[in-house]
Amino acid sequence: MxxxxxLFGILVAVLLALLLTGCVPNGSNATEGNxxxxxxxxxxxxxxxxxxxxxxxxVYFGTHDAKYVVAEVHxxxxxxxxxxxxxxxxxxxxxxxxxxxxxxxxxxxxxxxVKEKTAFVDFSEEIAKRGFGGSATEILAVGAIVNTLTEFxxxxxxxxxxxxxxxSTLFGHLDVYDPLSRSPAIIKTK
Amino acid sequence: MRFRYYVSLLILFLLSLxxxxxxxxxxxxxxxxxxxxxxxxxxxxxxxxxxxxxxxTSGPVEVDQFVxxxxxxxxxxxxxxxxxxxxxxxPSPDQTVVKGMSLVKSTKDTVHAILELPGSLPEGQYKVFTxxxxxxxxxxxxxxxxxxxxxxxxxxxxxxxxxxxLIVLDPGHGGSDPGAIGPRxxxxxxxxxxxxMQVKAILERSGAQVVMxxxxxxxxxxxxxxxxxxxxxxxxxxxxxxxxxxxxxxHNASANTDLSGTTTYYxxxxxxxxVLAQCLQDAMIRGGGLDNIGVRTANFFVVKNTWMPAAxxxxxxxxxxxxxxILNSPAFQQKMALAIVAGIDQFFGxxxxxxxxx
Numbered sequence: 001m002x003x004x005x006x007l008f009g010i011l012v013a014v015l016l017a018l019l020l021t022g023c024v025p026n027g028s029n030a031t032e033g034n035x036x037x038x039x040x041x042x043x044x045x046x047x048x049x050x051x052x053x054x055x056x057x058x059v060y061f062g063t064h065d066a067k068y069v070v071a072e073v074h075x076x077x078x079x080x081x082x083x084x085x086x087x088x089x090x091x092x093x094x095x096x097x098x099x100x101x102x103x104x105x106x107x108x109x110x111x112x113x114v115k116e117k118t119a120f121v122d123f124s125e126e127i128a129k130r131g132f133g134g135s136a137t138e139i140l141a142v143g144a145i146v147n148t149l150t151e152f153x154x155x156x157x158x159x160x161x162x163x164x165x166x167x168s169t170l171f172g173h174l175d176v177y178d179p180l181s182r183s184p185a186i187i188k189t190k
Numbered sequence: 191m192r193f194r195y196y197v198s199l200l201i202l203f204l205l206s207l208x209x210x211x212x213x214x215x216x217x218x219x220x221x222x223x224x225x226x227x228x229x230x231x232x233x234x235x236x237x238x239x240x241x242x243x244x245x246x247t248s249g250p251v252e253v254d255q256f257v258x259x260x261x262x263x264x265x266x267x268x269x270x271x272x273x274x275x276x277x278x279x280x281p282s283p284d285q286t287v288v289k290g291m292s293l294v295k296s297t298k299d300t301v302h303a304i305l306e307l308p309g310s311l312p313e314g315q316y317k318v319f320t321x322x323x324x325x326x327x328x329x330x331x332x333x334x335x336x337x338x339x340x341x342x343x344x345x346x347x348x349x350x351x352x353x354x355x356l357i358v359l360d361p362g363h364g365g366s367d368p369g370a371i372g373p374r375x376x377x378x379x380x381x382x383x384x385x386x387m388q389v390k391a392i393l394e395r396s397g398a399q400v401v402m403x404x405x406x407x408x409x410x411x412x413x414x415x416x417x418x419x420x421x422x423x424x425x426x427x428x429x430x431x432x433x434x435x436x437x438x439x440x441h442n443a444s445a446n447t448d449l450s451g452t453t454t455y456y457x458x459x460x461x462x463x464x465v466l467a468q469c470l471q472d473a474m475i476r477g478g479g480l481d482n483i484g485v486r487t488a489n490f491f492v493v494k495n496t497w498m499p500a501a502x503x504x505x506x507x508x509x510x511x512x513x514x515x516i517l518n519s520p521a522f523q524q525k526m527a528l529a530i531v532a533g534i535d536q537f538f539g540x541x542x543x544x545x546x547x548x
Contacts, residue, residue, distance in 0.1 A: 064449075065446075066444045067483075100445055133509075134370045134440065134442040134504060134509075135440065135453070135455065135490070135502070136444045136507075137443065137444050137445065139235055139488060142234050143234055143235050167417055167418075172369065172417070173492075174490055174491070177418065180232055180234035181240075182231075183235040
């Protein structure tokens with residue numbers, strides 16, 4: 001009798017203590033951001049929560065004045081090739097006539113892999129086709145590639161490759177030899 | 191007997207409570223700094239370099255910060271409601287931005303994170319903020335400190351005037367690389383060279399010494415060299431000779447054939463680069479009459495990897511049929527060549543008045 005009362009008491013005391021301090025989950029969604037940018041529509045947040053086979057992904061295209069890139073949401077098939085599809089959409093071009101494609105249409109995306117928060121995106125040689133654009137286009141191309149991939153929560157840096165190799169530039173000006181981080185200043189938000 | 195039972199239960203309750211408190215560390219107690227992470231980022235477009243320090247804590251803390259001046263440049267971030275044990279702090283990923291960090295306990299619940307800096311840190315070049323814990327993503331409360339790389343102070347002094355100055359001119363592209371191609375098949379490489387040779391002639395008449403990265407339609411390295419070797423060959427011309435200035439001459443292009451105008455690009459490398467870019471841009475707009483798209487920073491290889499003040503000019507859009515025609519006109523090229531020389535002259539005039547810190 002005495003023993004049972006003790007056991008009951010201990011149980012109540014421990015439970016009470018757990019209850020009082022218990023984990024009240026912090027519901028905040030704040031993130032460190034990618035260099036100060038707020039990734040609003042993360043590709044991992046499906047529109048339809050249950051069993052959605054497509055995801056809204058932000059893909060960046062150039063503005064007509066060639067000063068900025070703007071995010072356009074594309075519904076892409078949600079599988080292991082999601083990042084590759086996002087990069088292919090860059091070459092396919094925008095839906096909106098207010099925006100322009102920033103890499104040559106013939107560009108193929110050979111692979112996208114992520115290793116320790118760095119995305120390695122390997123393009124076919126068509127991306128560096130001479131004569132496609134000048135500095136203005138090159139800035140938009142690099143800004144669009146890096147900003148599209150850093151929308152993915154696992155990606156902090158982007159290493160651009162052409163035919164599996166590091167290159168210094170795409171069109172002869174902008175240095176893309178090393179991994180690059182998000183560029184918030186080139187993004188135009190409406 | 192009964193009394194002793196309840197007292198024992200109470201003690202047990204308090205013990206359990208404190209045990210759970212220690213493991214869960216709620217807001218009332220000081221949060222412990224549990225981890226330090228560093229990161230270094232390069233902005234994809236501007237090439238701006240930033241070092242980020244993330245302090246992970248076991249609970250929420252309040253932050254405040256101040257910067258100390260010469261001779262001990264520091265960014266001191268105060269964490270209120272925080273405590274720390276002896277912990278090893280990994281080295282900074284870029285000593286030219288942040289030399290290192292130490293955590294100093296000042297009171298029972300205040301810790302100073304002291305970041306040693308290589309020089310002064312102007313307002314707007316650092317940011318301190320906190321991020322709430324995200325249990326779902328298993329991420330703790332974080333204090334984030336961002337420090338942007340400052341333009342280092344320079345002890346280089348310029349004199350006014352063009353006489354005796356060594357200027358490297360770099361006509362963009364060439365040889366196997368045509369650069370952009372206009373709708374009427376104008377090759378950018380040819381315009382760059384033609385304009386570059388005219389700038390050279392005027393500069394030399396003004397008493398400056400000019401070295402060209404190329405004087406004919408050739409690659410600066412070899413036709414089959416990598417992009418990197420080609421651009422390095424150009425920057426080496428200026429670096430090896432310790433030139434005073436490096437100016438790369440280009441013409442822009444875009445898929446949108448309506449685009450027009452002139453831009454000057456620079457990389458924030460010395461305190462003089464922005465001044466050079468602005469002088470050249472102003473002179474070209476006054477002299478040439480094309481639209482002013484302004485001065486911009488960019489992570490361009492040749493302006494970043496030259497050791498002296500450098501600028502990359504993008505004069506008009508070769509992709510715009512009207513501008514393609516203007517750019518091909520000898521009269522326009524002559525006007526632009528004169529404008530570029532005037533811009534260089536203005537730069538030396540302004541730079542001669544610049545002293546010490548920005």
